[in-house]
Amino acid sequence: MRWSRTLIPTLKEDPQEAEVASHRLLLRAGMIRKLTSGLYTYLPLGLRVLRKVEAIVREEMDSAGAREVRMPILQPMELWERSGRRAVMEEIMLTSQSRQGREMALGPTHEEVVTALVAAEVGSYRQVPLNLYQIGPKFRDEIRPRFGLVRCKEFLMKDAYSFDCSEAAAEKSYRLIFEAYLRIFSRCGLKVETVEADTGVMGGSLSHEFMVPASSGEDGIAACPSCGYAANLEKAQLRPPEPAAPTAEELQTVETPGMKSVAELTSFLSAPPERFIKTLLYRAGAAIVAVLIRGDRQVNESKLKRALAVEEPALAGEEEIRKVTGAPMGFSGPVGLKGIRLLADYSVLTIADGITGANREDLHLLHVNRERDFKVDEYADLAVAAAGDGCSRCAGRLTIGRGIEVGHTFKLGDKYSRALGATVTDEKGREIPLIMGCYGIGISRMVAAVVEQNHDSAGIVWPPSVAPYQVALLALNPDEEVSSRADGIYRGLAAAGLEVLYDDRPVSAGIKFNDADLVGLPIRVVVGKKSLRAGKVELRDRSGGEVESVSPDDLLESLRRRLEVRPGDNLK
RNA sequence: CGGGGCGUAGCGCAGUCCGGUUCAGCGCGCACGGUUCGGGACCGUGAGGUCGGCGGUUCAAAUCCGCCCGCCCCGACCA
Numbered sequence: 242m243r244w245s246r247t248l249i250p251t252l253k254e255d256p257q258e259a260e261v262a263s264h265r266l267l268l269r270a271g272m273i274r275k276l277t278s279g280l281y282t283y284l285p286l287g288l289r290v291l292r293k294v295e296a297i298v299r300e301e302m303d304s305a306g307a308r309e310v311r312m313p314i315l316q317p318m319e320l321w322e323r324s325g326r327r328a329v330m331e332e333i334m335l336t337s338q339s340r341q342g343r344e345m346a347l348g349p350t351h352e353e354v355v356t357a358l359v360a361a362e363v364g365s366y367r368q369v370p371l372n373l374y375q376i377g378p379k380f381r382d383e384i385r386p387r388f389g390l391v392r393c394k395e396f397l398m399k400d401a402y403s404f405d406c407s408e409a410a411a412e413k414s415y416r417l418i419f420e421a422y423l424r425i426f427s428r429c430g431l432k433v434e435t436v437e438a439d440t441g442v443m444g445g446s447l448s449h450e451f452m453v454p455a456s457s458g459e460d461g462i463a464a465c466p467s468c469g470y471a472a473n474l475e476k477a478q479l480r481p482p483e484p485a486a487p488t489a490e491e492l493q494t495v496e497t498p499g500m501k502s503v504a505e506l507t508s509f510l511s512a513p514p515e516r517f518i519k520t521l522l523y524r525a526g527a528a529i530v531a532v533l534i535r536g537d538r539q540v541n542e543s544k545l546k547r548a549l550a551v552e553e554p555a556l557a558g559e560e561e562i563r564k565v566t567g568a569p570m571g572f573s574g575p576v577g578l579k580g581i582r583l584l585a586d587y588s589v590l591t592i593a594d595g596i597t598g599a600n601r602e603d604l605h606l607l608h609v610n611r612e613r614d615f616k617v618d619e620y621a622d623l624a625v626a627a628a629g630d631g632c633s634r635c636a637g638r639l640t641i642g643r644g645i646e647v648g649h650t651f652k653l654g655d656k657y658s659r660a661l662g663a664t665v666t667d668e669k670g671r672e673i674p675l676i677m678g679c680y681g682i683g684i685s686r687m688v689a690a691v692v693e694q695n696h697d698s699a700g701i702v703w704p705p706s707v708a709p710y711q712v713a714l715l716a717l718n719p720d721e722e723v724s725s726r727a728d729g730i731y732r733g734l735a736a737a738g739l740e741v742l743y744d745d746r747p748v749s750a751g752i753k754f755n756d757a758d759l760v761g762l763p764i765r766v767v768v769g770k771k772s773l774r775a776g777k778v779e780l781r782d783r784s785g786g787e788v789e790s791v792s793p794d795d796l797l798e799s800l801r802r803r804l805e806v807r808p809g810d811n812l813k
Numbered sequence: 814c815g816g817g818g819c820g821u822a823g824c825g826c827a828g829u830c831c832g833g834u835u836c837a838g839c840g841c842g843c844a845c846g847g848u849u850c851g852g853g854a855c856c857g858u859g860a861g862g863u864c865g866g867c868g869g870u871u872c873a874a875a876u877c878c879g880c881c882c883g884c885c886c887c888g889a890c891c892a
Contacts, residue, residue, distance in 0.1 A: 253841065253853065254825045258885055278884065384814080384889090501892055521891060532891095539891060556890060571892045598892075718850045751852040758852090769851055779851095 242710065243731075244744040247285045250274075251756050261457040263692035264389025266701050270760045272709075279386025279394035286760065287688070289709035291397060294687050295376055297428050297706065298399045305421035307372035307401050312354045314378060318344040320353040324660045333381045347380035352657050352679060355402045359675065360663035366406045369665065369675065370414050374401030376684065388457060390689035391645060397685040403678040404658075406665055411676035415652055418680045422451055422648050425682065430704025431690060433647065436462055437472040439543045445653040451682075452644030453690040462644045463626040467637030472626075475543045477639065479622050480631030485593040490608035492576070497605045501571025503536040506605065510596065513537075518589060518597040518609065520573040522557040522565060525549045529557055529565050531573070531581050533617065534624060535588035536596075541625040548584065548621045566600040574598035575615040576606055583615065586623040645690045646683070653677040701761030702783050710742040711804060713762040713783075715753045717769030719745065727768040730778065730793055737797050758783070764803055766796065 249271040258275070259265040267273045272287030283291055299309065318336060321327040334346040348354065355373055363371065379398045386392050403414040419435075426433040431453055438450040450473055452462055461474030472478065500506045503517050517536025522529055523545065530549060534540055545554050559570050565581055566573045574597035575583055595609040611617060622633075628641045655674040658664065664672045688707075695702045705711060712734065716727035724745070731743040742762060744753050750769070757765050767779040777790040780799060791799045 250823095252824065257819080257825075260886070275884090385886095387886090503891085519891065534891080536891095556892085562892080569892090573892065715851095720850090749850070749852090749854065751854080754852045756853085767851080771851060 242285075242742050244742060245746050249284070249286055249756075249760070251759055259389060261388045261391070261693070262696055263391065263457075263689040266692055266696055266759070267389060267689070270701055273390065279383060279392070281390060281393060286709045290688050290691075290703070290707055291685060293707040293709070294429055294684050294691075295397070295399075298425055298682055298684060299376065301421045301425045301428070302374050302399065302401060305372075305417050306370075307374045307403075307418070309375060310355075310373050311375050311377060312348075312351050312358075314348055314380070315345050316348045316351075316354055318346055320357060320661075321346070324353045324356075324657055326353070333383065335380055335382050349379060349381045350679075350681075351375070351400055352402065352653070352677075353661065356657040356661040356663050356677070359402075359404055360658070360661050363404065363663070363675075364665055366665050366667045366673075370403065370405050370410055372401055372403040372414060372418070374399060374680075387459065388689070390685050391457075392459065393685065396683060399682040399684055401680040403680070404663070404675040405677075406667060406673060406675060408676060411652065411678055415650065415678050418678070419449065419650055422650065422680070422682070426451060426453075426647065426687075429687060429691060429707050431647065431687070431694060434462065434464070434471055434644065436464075436644075437476050438649065439473060439475040440651055441543075445651045445656060448649060448651040450646050451648035451650075453647050453694060454642055454644045455690065455693040456643055457693060458643035458645040460644055460646050461626075462642045463630075463639045464642065465632035465635065465637045465639055468632060468635040470632055470634045474626055474641070475541060477626035477630075478633035479587065479624065479626055479639075480633050481587040481620070481622070482591050482631060484590040487610040487613060488594040488608065490594060492609065492614055493607040494599055495605050495607050496603060497572075498603045500603075500605070506596070507536070510605075510607075512596055516592060516594065516596050518575065518592055518595045520575055520578075520598055522562050522573060523549070523554045524557050524561070525551045525554050529561055529581060530554075531565075531575060531578055531583050532623065533575055533583060533585035533589050535586065535592060538586065538588045538624045538627070540586070540623055544621075544623050548619075548623060566598075568598065568600045568602050572598040572600060572602055572604065574600055574606060574609070575617070576600070576609060578615070583618045584623070585611075585617040585620050587620055588624055589617070590620065645686065645693065647687050647690050648680075648682045650680045651678060653679055696761070699755070700759035703761045703763060705763045705804060708740075708761070708763050710740040710762050711764060712739055712741045712800060713757045713760065713765045714741050714743045715750075715757060715765065715767050715769075716743070716745055717750045717753065717767060717771075719747070720770070723768060723770055723773065726773060726793070730766070730768060730796065734797065734800070739797075739800060764800060766800075 251271045252269040255265055256268045259268055272284055273281045275281055333349055336344055336346045339345050376399045378395055380395050383392055383394050386394055405411040405414055433451045433453055436450050436452055438448045440448045463474055463477035464471040500509050503514050507514050514536035519534050519536050521532045523532055562570050597606050597609050599606045626639055630639045632639055655676055658674040658677055663675045667673050691707055692701055714731055716723055731741060734741045761783055763783055765781045772779050776792055778793055780789045
């Protein structure tokens with residue numbers, strides 16, 4: 242492609258709207274442009290990258306036995322009522338009405354559609370295993386789009402859905418896709434970490450996230466360097482700490498006028514947050530439960546949900562708190578709380594001589610000791626993991642990092658197949674619900690992740706497998722001679738099947754060099770008067786290394802050699 | 814949804830505090846002419862603006878006040 246015949250609006254300066262590297266560089270390299278918050282246009286170069294990633298995903302999905310389909314973006318809301326997910330998903334869905342007055346939504350995901358399809362078309366155990374996937378736009382009305390392509394309202398996703406008639410077979414389908422995912426990310430030049438994750442609104446029993454470690458990532462990852470355990474912060478299980486020995490000091494009441502938060506109390510009483518027992522009142526179905534946790538820790542509501550076995554635990558309101566504790570919000574404590582279940586995070590075990598609310602306005606208690614002053618019904622792992630916490634699998638300590646979630650796999654069980662009637666007849670003639678799995682990859686987000694992991698101060702350094710073109714051909718100060726030589730070389734390389742972006746613009750050499758670095762194609766070929774005089778052209782890898790001078794006749798061979806050495810593929 | 818920041822030419826910004834002959838400005842880009850020509854060249858000429866929008870205060874508003882819109886960042890019930 243001739244640079245002069247396409248649209249690559251590079252930017253000399255950093256756009257003020259972009260904070261993270263991928264966002265900044267994709268804008269500067271003229272690959273994407275924002276329409277409005279969370280919505281981007283892919284310009285020719287950006288689209289080529291998107292397509293490269295898409296092609297790799299498609300190849301690996303196909304060879305893992307999945308079959309591509311294409312489902313509508315627009316979906317009837319009625320389907321979401323049938324699956325019972327309308328309530329939880331509605332707020333991220335953009336809805337509208339058809340002319341007939343039917344409520345429609347832009348699909349944020351397609352479990353409902355695919356399950357309805359399979360319910361209608363698959364009736365026998367002989368037709369499974371079946372895995373259907375598609376690559377297409379998804380729409381989610383995100384509360385806060387962020388970081389360019391990382392979190393958009395509209396994005397490109399690959400979503401796959403497996404159907405099996407036994408747990409064992411479903412497990413096998415899951416493994417197959419899990420392994421395909423590892424190949425996909427590696428082929429795209431991404432280093433990923435797989436972590437155990439929470440299943441969230443998808444439901445199901447087990448799920449893994451594929452995370453690209455990046456400081457700009459939105460998700461926290463807890464990892465254990467000793468045993469390799471890794472999990473999303475939401476999910477990371479913690480080892481119970483060593484209990485602290487109680488003290489003999491007498492319980493004492495202290496006035497704390499208007500001091501409601503641990504932060505306020507910490508400075509008022511000059512005691513560290515680790516000595517506070519926070520008492521949070523949660524609504525669990527009809528009952529109210531008191532949840533105790535150390536003052537410096539946070540309750541992980543996903544864990545709490547599992548511990549309480551209720552759908553949506555929610556913090557109790559001011560009214561309920563008064564009713565249960567007899568005091569306003571901010572002065573709750575476990576001592577003397579009657580007729581209510583006390584659930585405590587393991588962190589409470591480390592508190593001896595604690596501080597907690599007195600269940601009376603403007604009063605707190607000092608020298609509180611568990612067992613002596615209050616009795617916990619159950620200790621559980623309820624805290625959001627923090628650096629240095631004990632690993633649940635070994636004696637190691639967890640580290641906390643950040644990552645971009647590029648893929649997510651779920652074992653769904655029969656949640657959707659039951660709700661939407663996706664059943665088959667088994668060998669014995671019984672009707673059984675299909676066991677499902679679902680598997681997503683954020684294709685557009687992967688583009689951002691690749692840039693996060695592959696850039697330097699001058700610009701993007703594309704892995705060859707997803708680079709928009711393989712070769713940047715620069716004609717320096719193109720007079721007639723340089724121009725005609727470069728034209729010839731361009732035609733020759735293109736005819737040989739190489740993807741070449743030919744910078745034929747009438748701009749200065751410096752601009753071409755800088756733009757080439759910014760755009761980040763794997764190999765740069767320079768044609769200029771200086772080297773032409775010696776009968777040579779120059780090659781250089783974007784990833785570094787020396788400039789190589791070769792005669793134009795040897796150029797093709799030289800390029801092929803450089804491209805082959807790479808771990809990437811997809812060089813047709 | 815809460816908090817913070819921002820909105821002036823295509824892009825990056827100054828001017829806003831303290832209203833008025835520095836108030837429509839700078840750099841880059843763009844167009845034309847000329848000189849240059851291997852890491853963002855130089856000279857000259859020129860085009861380009863509802864100062865985010867609406868309303869108000871004032872003799873006078875980019876500047877002060879009110880409402881609204883958009884964008885970016887942080888946080889979303891932790892007692």
